[in-house]
Amino acid sequence: MNTTVSEKNYSLDELNKETTFGGAGSEKMRDIPRIDLSDFDARKAEIADALWSASTDIGFFQLINHGIPQDMIDDAFEASEAFFSLPEEVKARFPLLSGTNAGWEYKAQVRPSTGTADQKESYQITLPRMAELWPSEAELAGFKTTMLAFERANWELGMRVLSCFALKLGFVEDFFTERHDPESPEYQSTLRLLHYLELVNAKPEDFTSFWRAGAHTDFDCLTLLHQRPGQGGLQLCPGKESSELAWTDVPPLPGVVTCNIGDMLMRWSDDKLQSTLHRVRMPKPEESRGSRYSMAFFCQANKDAIIEGPEKHYAPITAHDYLQQRIAANFAK
Numbered sequence: 001m002n003t004t005v006s007e008k009n010y011s012l013d014e015l016n017k018e019t020t021f022g023g024a025g026s027e028k029m030r031d032i033p034r035i036d037l038s039d040f041d042a043r044k045a046e047i048a049d050a051l052w053s054a055s056t057d058i059g060f061f062q063l064i065n066h067g068i069p070q071d072m073i074d075d076a077f078e079a080s081e082a083f084f085s086l087p088e089e090v091k092a093r094f095p096l097l098s099g100t101n102a103g104w105e106y107k108a109q110v111r112p113s114t115g116t117a118d119q120k121e122s123y124q125i126t127l128p129r130m131a132e133l134w135p136s137e138a139e140l141a142g143f144k145t146t147m148l149a150f151e152r153a154n155w156e157l158g159m160r161v162l163s164c165f166a167l168k169l170g171f172v173e174d175f176f177t178e179r180h181d182p183e184s185p186e187y188q189s190t191l192r193l194l195h196y197l198e199l200v201n202a203k204p205e206d207f208t209s210f211w212r213a214g215a216h217t218d219f220d221c222l223t224l225l226h227q228r229p230g231q232g233g234l235q236l237c238p239g240k241e242s243s244e245l246a247w248t249d250v251p252p253l254p255g256v257v258t259c260n261i262g263d264m265l266m267r268w269s270d271d272k273l274q275s276t277l278h279r280v281r282m283p284k285p286e287e288s289r290g291s292r293y294s295m296a297f298f299c300q301a302n303k304d305a306i307i308e309g310p311e312k313h314y315a316p317i318t319a320h321d322y323l324q325q326r327i328a329a330n331f332a333k
């Protein structure tokens, strides 16, 4: 069990809470709602009800018929694997710069929950900050084109889902779309490619002393996650039952996009929508010890957006200030 808990005192309540969630806990089966987005415009009211119900309860749902072509997802996974296979000295030319959510890092993310580095590397794409951070065509042909198309497809899907939440919250339909405007220099939504390291010559304690990603809630409004069949490990734990932490596997089903609410939207909804704790556990000794790849798109409102719920439960804060506090706590080196 991992009991190394950070003793930092953070200025946001959600971060202080996060320092208490590092242990293994128990496991429990729960249903994760599956929501069909087909015929979206005609079925929008019904879809909005289903999204609202899932998000005010478990905070996670899996979308089917979501409109991102499977070929595009497969191409993006291939490009991601090719990126992480580049020599270390090449990847090191695209370093994650502090506070930017852009660039490559290797075992640099230390979660407040565990106090240990996640067993992963990642490359983050935040469009206005990529000038020096794309590999060249000679280094990785087609990578930038593939990722730009994939980023935009995820943004479109994210905005469709957020438009349903806007209606439910009593905002105009494109309220969140306007505040995630990709044409603005203030844009800060992020596509993150993730590579969880394979276990080599694993010692018994390696299965229990580390996390592929320590328990956390996301900082953003909405996360769209692409997992690969056969590469599981994601687990969630709904906050409403927090007396005992019981974790549920989120299966990496083919063709689905797994979504969860983040803290920014929880705050923006006056805590109606639930930002749910999740983590990626290490493989069990009987499971595959190979690499795990996933891709997450974080819908993070533009820096200049003001987060204030319809009922004004919290003081207004800009999305820039909100995110900076969260990034600082996770990459505090």
Ligand SMILES: O=C(O)CCC(=O)C(=O)O
Pocket (backbone or CB within 6 Å): 192, 194, 213, 218, 225, 227, 234, 278, 279, 280, 294, 295, 296
């Ligand atoms: O890789 C996964 O399955 C989850 C990743 C995640 O939770 C994150 O990057 O915030």
Ligand SMILES: [Fe+2]
Pocket (backbone or CB within 6 Å): 216, 217, 218, 223, 278
């Ligand atoms: Fe996450």
